[in-house]
Structure formats: C-alpha cells, structure tokens
Amino acid sequence: MAVLHRTLRLTPLNPLHKPSKPTSKGLSLSLSHQHRRRTYATTKQAPPPSPPKHRQVTTFNDDGHIRWSALSLREKSARTTQQSFNFLVIIAGVLLTGAVAQLLYKEVFSPDSKTSHFNRTVTRMKNDERCVDVLAGGDANKIKAYGEPSWNRWSKNRAIAGKTTKDKAGVSHFRMHFHVEGPKGKGVVQLHMVEREGRWEYVLLALDVPGHQRIYLEDAEQGKIDQRKDGKMFGVKWW
Structure with missing residues (x-):
C-alpha cells in the first residue's frame, strides 16, 4: 500500500522584512467612511420631524402671523372671509368719511351754506x-x-x-x-x-x-x- 506524503513548502522569513503599518492618510479615510455610514444609517432610521402645531385659525382670532401654506383648507377659508370683511369695512369708512366731509362743507364752509x-x-x-x-x-x-x-x-x-x-x-x-x-x-x-x-x-x-x-x-x-x-x-x- 502506497503512502502519500504531502510536502509542505515553507517560505523562509526574511529577517530584514517588516510588516507594513497603515498610514495616517489611510486611517483617516477609513474613519471618515465609517462616520458617513453611521450618519447615513442614523438619518435613514430617524423619523421626519413633525410640523409645529398652532392653534386653530378662525374668522375671529386670526392675526395673520401664521403662514398661508401652514393653514388648512378650513383655516384658509376663515382668513379669506376675515380679510374680505375688513376690506368692506375700510370701503364703508372711506365712503362715510367722504359723505361727512361733503355735508360739512355744504353746511359750514360753503359760501352758500x-x-x-x-x-x-x-x-x-x-x-x-x-x-x-x-x-x-x-x-x-x-x-x-x-x-x-x-x-x-x-x-x-x-x-x-x-x-x-x-x-x-x-x-x-x-x-x-x-x-x-x-x-x-x-x-x-x-x-x-x-x-x-x-x-x-x-x-x-x-x-x-x-x-x-x-x-x-x-x-x-x-x-x-x-x-x-x-x-x-x-x-x-x-x-
């Protein structure tokens, strides 16, 4: 019965050869890559921040501080109603002021008054x-x-x-x-x-x-x- 022998070839070590050490530049790139991976993972896993809540805007309490884009459809309708009412009040005030001025001139300042x-x-x-x-x-x-x-x-x-x-x-x-x-x-x-x-x-x-x-x-x-x-x-x- 034949006996097989495996011959192992060992490479002799060179006493003058020293193992290479990682350079500082390579270490920095490696750490930066790991930091990006961790940041990406954290960002991907964190839920998106919810928009800040505000009190419900109505026709009577709207002060105009809340942006139009942050309002709901109902709140936009309330703001539109309020602004339309304010515009009508201004127009009525201008007309009333003109009527009073005309009456005052006619009754007091006109030469024929x-x-x-x-x-x-x-x-x-x-x-x-x-x-x-x-x-x-x-x-x-x-x-x-x-x-x-x-x-x-x-x-x-x-x-x-x-x-x-x-x-x-x-x-x-x-x-x-x-x-x-x-x-x-x-x-x-x-x-x-x-x-x-x-x-x-x-x-x-x-x-x-x-x-x-x-x-x-x-x-x-x-x-x-x-x-x-x-x-x-x-x-x-x-x-």
Whole structure:
C-alpha cells in the first residue's frame, strides 16, 4: 500500500522584512467612511420631524402671523372671509368719511351754506347804527346772535332755523330767522334771499324788537314801491 506524503513548502522569513503599518492618510479615510455610514444609517432610521402645531385659525382670532401654506383648507377659508370683511369695512369708512366731509362743507364752509349766510347777516346787522342803538345802546360788541332759544339758560347756541326752497319757476329761495340780544333789548332777525344767475340777492332783511318799529336793512318790495311812486318801472321813468 502506497503512502502519500504531502510536502509542505515553507517560505523562509526574511529577517530584514517588516510588516507594513497603515498610514495616517489611510486611517483617516477609513474613519471618515465609517462616520458617513453611521450618519447615513442614523438619518435613514430617524423619523421626519413633525410640523409645529398652532392653534386653530378662525374668522375671529386670526392675526395673520401664521403662514398661508401652514393653514388648512378650513383655516384658509376663515382668513379669506376675515380679510374680505375688513376690506368692506375700510370701503364703508372711506365712503362715510367722504359723505361727512361733503355735508360739512355744504353746511359750514360753503359760501352758500346756512352758517355763511348767518355770519354775513350778523355782521351786516352789527354795522347798522339803528340795530346797535336799539339792542346795545351803541356798543356792537355786546350784541349776541344765536339760534332757536332753549330752556337751558346756559346754552343758547341752538340750531338756526333756515331752509332753501324752489318756486314754480325754479328760482331758489333762502329764508332764515335767528335771535339777537343786547343789554337794552332782544329781537328777531328775518332774512329772505333769492338766487339769480348764481348769486344771492337780498329780498328782505329786517330786525323786529318788541316795543320798536321794524328796522329794515333790505327790502326789495319797498324798493319796487318807491320806484313806482317816482314813475319808474322796469328801470325806466314813465312819468
């Protein structure tokens, strides 16, 4: 029986050969690769962060701090409703402000307003010596003019009774009366004006003081009567 022998060949070791050591560069690359693998594994396994929660936005509590993209469909509808309502409120405020400004100009600052007619008439009366003598004894600064009297003796500045009307011919008539008072007496001023060709003309301006004869500052009817007595009609003297 033959016996097989395996001959092992041993390579003799070189006493001068030293095993190689890993370089620092290779070690760094290896560590970096391992770190990336660990980071990737951690990132892959971690669940995505959930978006921050906010209180539910409604039509009444929305302050606009939450972004539009973060709102739900219902919350977007609530914000749209609120903004539409705010826009309508702003438009209504602008229209109301314009209406008030127009009314204020028409009633106070316009040359044809009731206040302007009142101020001009008071100035006209204070410049008349007859009115000043009857009411204040010659001192126009002591004359007071006011609207309708009131039971409250501390407040005499009431609404002035005046209105503008149109006759059948389309002519505008302005009538107004107010009260005047001085150290010597009290009275009522009567005013009637007519608008012709864009200008207001006096028809009647008179002061009535109890116990005294009416004082006329303007009287168009009396002027017409005087012209008839002088033989004038339509500006032409007929006799």
